[in-house]
Amino acid sequence: MTLGISGALAKRFIRSPLTPLFLIAALLAGMIALISIPREEEPQISVPxxxxxxxxxxxxxxxxxxxxxxxxxxxxxxxxxxxxxxxxxxxxxxxxxxxxxxxxxxxxxxxxxxxxxxxxxxxxxxxxxxxxxxxxGINDVPSLVLTLSPKPGAAGQWTDQALYELAGKLRTEVAKVDNVGLTFIVGGRPEEIRIAPDPARLAQHGVSLGALMDTVRQATRAFPAGQIRGGGQAIDVTAGRSLTSSTDIGLLALPSASGQAVYVRDVADVIQGPREDQARAWRYASVDGVWSQAPAASLAISKRKGANAVVVSQAVLARVEALKGSLLPDSLDVAVTRDYGATANEKANELLFHLGLATLSIVVLIGLAIGWREAAVTAVVTPTTILLTLFASNLMGYTINRVSLFALIFSIGILVDDAIVMIENIARHW
Structure with missing residues (x-):
């Protein structure tokens, strides 16, 4: 009987003593890929x-x-x-x-x-x-969102401004975690200094609005003025000053047509307080059937390209847990309002479970209908094929995400059909 290319190739592998070693190597490589391949919700599709x-x-x-x-x-x-x-x-x-x-x-x-x-x-x-x-890009989509809000009964202890400042400190700590990408804060209100000029007072003191703006703008500038050397050391000297409070701004001197000493506080109201935002974030909680409203601030965290969303989320949450009681007081509630790492891990584990279930179903069906020898071959070949697919995907830089999960689920049906048809025909003709 003359064998074709596929027949000759199959005969060579059947008689080769290296075939079991190839199978073992393929299983090990696939298991390593299964553990190391990144898991995430969104596919790495470049749509800049x-x-x-x-x-x-x-x-x-x-x-x-x-x-x-x-x-x-x-x-x-x-x-x-x-x-x-x-x-x-x-x-x-x-x-x-x-x-x-x-x-x-x-x-x-x-x-x-x-x-x-x-x-x-x-x-x-x-x-x-x-x-x-x-x-x-797709990596700027937050994979983890933490929402800070006061616990029920402690709403009066926290303001929008305090929550924003605390979220900023938490943001600094979270940025130290490996593979954390873009972070930003939603909600809360940062502190700012607002200057509200009074036209009547400006006219009374002979100060123009342009002069007021130029004075404030120039006062916040600083530039290097050289160095002071001595004792083997060099100290940098900076000319200018930093305005850190409404009092500093209010005491800025303005040029006046009358020649009198005029300060910013004389012609404008200098207000230091939370920023006047049109959008606010709130948290609603029910205690004994009574709904309460409290301010909230969310810290959105994205991962770097190619990083495992599961590992990044777990590392960030572990860091947050370690900060409770020190940076994060007991009166504050930290809620996880989005965790793509957990959902991606859950979906991947669910897929692997169904892959195993499908493989077991094939083995049992072939064992009952054809024979347990053929079923044993299927029990080895089917998982090896799936694991080699994951190994190749990991080598090419792909991740387990909602698109690749769909592709793997779709391929299960083809793999099951092919395994049954091929094993049945081999048993029938040979």
Whole structure:
């Protein structure tokens, strides 16, 4: 009987003493890949988005769209591989977002946008500062979100400002964990100093609004003034000062037409307090059927590209647990409002369970219908095939995510059908 290529290949492996070693090596490699392959919710599909943020002081939203937004749209649309352009405008600011085609390198996309905007910035009205350009991708999606809020009965002890400051400190600690990427705070209100000029008082003291703005702007500047050397040491000297309180700003001297000593506090109200945000975050809790409202601040944490979301989430939560009682007081509740690491791990384990169940079903079916020798072959070959698939995926840089999980689930049916058909025909003809 003349054997074809597949028959000759099968005969060679059947008679080779190295075949069992290959099987053992394949099983070990697959088990290592199963443990080490990263698990995450979102697939690593490169759909780069570039945000172009422009400060437009003094322009209302409709004017900002016409003068800044539309010219920027025209410039960005001329960049190669840009698929969609979105524009958002608010008073005193504009943001244009460019979405590139799938597969474009994010760094290359940012460079293209930067070069095109710089080359055509003469289309933007004079006086508009250069834009801030940032790249966004799938790895910027938070995989873990921690929400800080006072426990029931302790709501009066915490304000939006205090929660924001504590979230900032927690953010610093979390950033020390390996493979933590972008972090940002949602909710809470940071402290700021606001200057509210009074037109009547400005006119009374002969001070213009421009002079007030220039004085405050110049007072916050500092620059190196040289070094003092002595005793084998060199001390850097900085000229200028830092304004840290409303009192410091209120005591700034202003140029006056009358020649009298005029300070900022004489012509404006200097207010130090929480930022006046339009958006607020709250936490609602029910105690004995009574609902209570308390301020909240959420810390969103994303992982770096290629990192295992399960490992990163567990490391961050362990760090947070270690900070309880020191940085995080007992009157504060830290709730996990999103954990893609836990959900990704749960889905991966569920898939592996069903893979094992499908393999067991095939083995039992073939054992009852054909024979236990054929069933033993299936029990070895089917898991080896699945594990080798995971090993190859790990080598190529893929992760276990919702897309790859669907592909593996889809392949189970094909694998089961092929195993049954092939084993049955082998047993029938040979």
């Amino acid at each position: 988005m570039v945000d172009i943020m422009v400060a437009a002081p003094g322009l209302r939203a409709p004017d900002a769209i016409e003068l800044v937004g539309k010219p920027l749209e025209t410039i960005v649309k001329s960049v190669a591989d840009v698929e969609h352009v979105y524009t958002f405008a608010d008073d005193h600011q504009v943001m244009v977002t460019a979405r590139f085609k799938v597969g474009i390198d994010p760094d290359s996309a940012a460079v293209r946008i930067h070069e095109k905007v710089r080359a055509n910035y003469d289309r933007i009205p004079a006086g508009i500062a250069e834009p801030l350009i940032q790249t966004r």
